Amino acid sequence: MTTASLLVPLPVILPLLGSGAALMLFRYPRAQRAVSVVVLVAVVAVAAVLLVVADREGPQVVWLGGWVDLGVALVADRLAALMLLVSAVVTLAVLLYSLGQGISDSDRSAPVSIYHPTFLTLVAGVSNAFLAGDLFNLFVSFEILLFASYVLLTLGGTEGRIRAGTIYVVVNVLSSMLFLVSIAAVYAAVGTLNLAQIATRLDDLPASTSLMLHLLLLVTFSIKAAVFPLSLWLPDSYPTAPAPVTAVFAGLLTKVGVYAIIRTETLLFPGGDLALLLMVVAGVSMVIGILGAIAQSDVKRLLSFTLVSHIGYMIFGIGLGTVGGYSGAIFYVAHHITIQTALFLVIGMVERQAGSTALLKLGGLARIFPLLGLLFFVGAMNLAGIPPLSGFLGKVGLFRAGLDEGGPLALTLVGLGTLVSLLTLYAVAKTWSLAFWRSPQEAHAMAQELADADAEGAEAGTRPGRRRQVRMHAASYHAGDLAQAGSILDDDSPDRDLHQRIEADGLPPRLPWLMTVPATALVAVSVALTVVAGPLYGFTGRAADDLVARTPYLEAVAEAAG
Amino acid sequence: MEVNLTLAVVAGGLVGCGAYLLLERSLTRVLAGLVLLGNGVNVAILSTGGGAGEAAFYGSAAPEDMSDPLPQAMVLTAIVITLGTVAFLLAMAHRSWQLTGHDDVQDDTEDARIRRLAVDDASSESYGLTTDGQDDDDEREEGE
CATH class of the missing domain: 1.10.287 (Helix Hairpins)
Structure with a gap:
């Protein structure tokens, strides 16, 4: 065991210890915050060292507790180390942002004392999932991060969050059950759960058995990664959570599923038996996701749908099964984690300043809050893939791999990918023109028109009772836009658009710097990915080489086993 | 086994x-x-x-x-x-x-919305939102 490999368990242990410490310090919010920040900074440092070590010296392996060859292995190869670093940077930014939000908010729906321990547990689960060299350990890390996510998603227990949380919890428990069934099947078939050992023993199995195991694992991870048609739970559950929680979920949790798919497709089932299936679901995810996004009138929901759509790009790269495809997919994962989180953080600031994320109520944000406008614009263009930003480079990498492969399906997907990128541009441009560009007065006039139209449309729709309406608006925005427009104009209703807010209260106070700085930093990181795209593509190429060759991973595990 | x-x-x-x-x-x-x-x-x-x-x-x-x-x-x-x-x-x-x-x-919000649209036989709400605004702008420009 090398000294560097002693670092491997740290990204899991540090957040777990930090979580315990933060829980004990719940009476001392300052100390709690300090613990969380210090721990996450340490994780970033460890992940950076691991990235360099894994790149220079090959995969680092640790058998926990010294149970060599029998116990649980943690493996940090190039792919895992890169994922660790990106996730650590993103979680640190989100934590700082939530500090900024929490310090000045005495919001009852976001109790801060439980937030920090849970957030650190989530980080531990995510890190463990990236490092797991064992199928059951992967299951446990999924459970750790899921449990933390259940708590974070239902923070405060408001009506909207309970509704969204119910669906989220039930779907995820079901997928965990499926994962357990897959684990039982794998263990019955090969008698081990260590990934490297499974990889060497699967070749001896009959093709039908191995196909069944493959399908079981793929379906399980596709639920986590939100690949269509297993994505239907996502757009409804993410947007109701507090902004930093939505940001970290949207950025990270689905990518853990994508990571698990990459791992199983390369290490366990390298034959590409299901390449056709992967390519088809990739195409369908892209198209259905973005069509869903275009139909939305709430920015958070719109971004959740684009998330489903862009998962399709990563699955496309995996489906290609070539070094270029994996390299592009890994680059795209790194790009998408940063940009999706950054956009949700920006939208969180919009929600705080303007009181809503419904397009109906927003207007003129670019003039009133120029920094928000700039951050959203750069982030949105990056998401849509406008050259020269990293979103463009990620898509170019995937498309080039698709063209190299050259099959009719790959070419179709390249075409679809281009189309979806244009449709993403349309979706974010719609958000830009409605929420950021038109003036608040125009937005108000439009709401007036919609309300008039609703009144003229007679009592055809079943408008909910007044008491219920008020309560629903307090919780979330799912009463429908027309009813909403009516309630905005109703002077008795607490529901106001940005125009009315500014008329009544003047401009909202400036955002705390602790919110703007992390969001700006993440947007800057996503732009920096453009600058370092050359070396990063070099790195993802080497990582993809390792994955396709399989030997570096298998040899490192065997070597550590002595 | x-x-x-x-x-x-x-x-x-x-x-x-x-x-x-x-x-x-x-x-x-x-x-x-x-x-x-x-x-x-x-x-x-x-x-x-x-x-x-x-x-x-x-x-x-x-x-x-x-x-x-x-x-x-x-x-x-x-x-x-x-x-x-x-x-x-x-x-x-x-x-x-x-x-x-x-x-x-x-119900999932999306399900509820789609069902309501189907009952009303209406087009998507955001479609209305976008085009209404466009018409409004166009008229204003013509008026000026």
Whole structure:
């Protein structure tokens, strides 16, 4: 065991210890915050060292507790180390942002004392999932991060969050059950759960058995990664959570599923038996996701749908099964984690300043809050893939791999990918023109028109009772836009658009710097990915080489086993 | 490896009942469904360990007479996780009952919207939102 490999368990242990410490310090919010920040900074440092070590010296392996060859292995190869670093940077930014939000908010729906321990547990689960060299350990890390996510998603227990949380919890428990069934099947078939050992023993199995195991694992991870048609739970559950929680979920949790798919497709089932299936679901995810996004009138929901759509790009790269495809997919994962989180953080600031994320109520944000406008614009263009930003480079990498492969399906997907990128541009441009560009007065006039139209449309729709309406608006925005427009104009209703807010209260106070700085930093990181795209593509190429060759991973595990 | 038929049938029965209950509207029944499902899966894992045998203590029996301890350890972990999930879901069902007076799983927002649109035979709300604004702008420009 090398000294560097002693670092491997740290990204899991540090957040777990930090979580315990933060829980004990719940009476001392300052100390709690300090613990969380210090721990996450340490994780970033460890992940950076691991990235360099894994790149220079090959995969680092640790058998926990010294149970060599029998116990649980943690493996940090190039792919895992890169994922660790990106996730650590993103979680640190989100934590700082939530500090900024929490310090000045005495919001009852976001109790801060439980937030920090849970957030650190989530980080531990995510890190463990990236490092797991064992199928059951992967299951446990999924459970750790899921449990933390259940708590974070239902923070405060408001009506909207309970509704969204119910669906989220039930779907995820079901997928965990499926994962357990897959684990039982794998263990019955090969008698081990260590990934490297499974990889060497699967070749001896009959093709039908191995196909069944493959399908079981793929379906399980596709639920986590939100690949269509297993994505239907996502757009409804993410947007109701507090902004930093939505940001970290949207950025990270689905990518853990994508990571698990990459791992199983390369290490366990390298034959590409299901390449056709992967390519088809990739195409369908892209198209259905973005069509869903275009139909939305709430920015958070719109971004959740684009998330489903862009998962399709990563699955496309995996489906290609070539070094270029994996390299592009890994680059795209790194790009998408940063940009999706950054956009949700920006939208969180919009929600705080303007009181809503419904397009109906927003207007003129670019003039009133120029920094928000700039951050959203750069982030949105990056998401849509406008050259020269990293979103463009990620898509170019995937498309080039698709063209190299050259099959009719790959070419179709390249075409679809281009189309979806244009449709993403349309979706974010719609958000830009409605929420950021038109003036608040125009937005108000439009709401007036919609309300008039609703009144003229007679009592055809079943408008909910007044008491219920008020309560629903307090919780979330799912009463429908027309009813909403009516309630905005109703002077008795607490529901106001940005125009009315500014008329009544003047401009909202400036955002705390602790919110703007992390969001700006993440947007800057996503732009920096453009600058370092050359070396990063070099790195993802080497990582993809390792994955396709399989030997570096298998040899490192065997070597550590002595 | 020999498969114990009784265990397989029990696991199948439990999972079947669990899946049926999962389709119910009430969260309490969904919860009962998840418990059954979890138990069914646990039995399935247990059956992967092969036949029954001596307790797996080092030196207490010949290794070939011992039962496989690994699936048992995994089932233990799975049971603990199921317990945690059940506790959490119970809390959510209770909270839902506090807030709304029932614990029915509510419709996905998107489903509800699409159904309302279908009933009204209307186009998408955001379509209206975008084009209304456009017409408005156009008229204003023409007027000027």
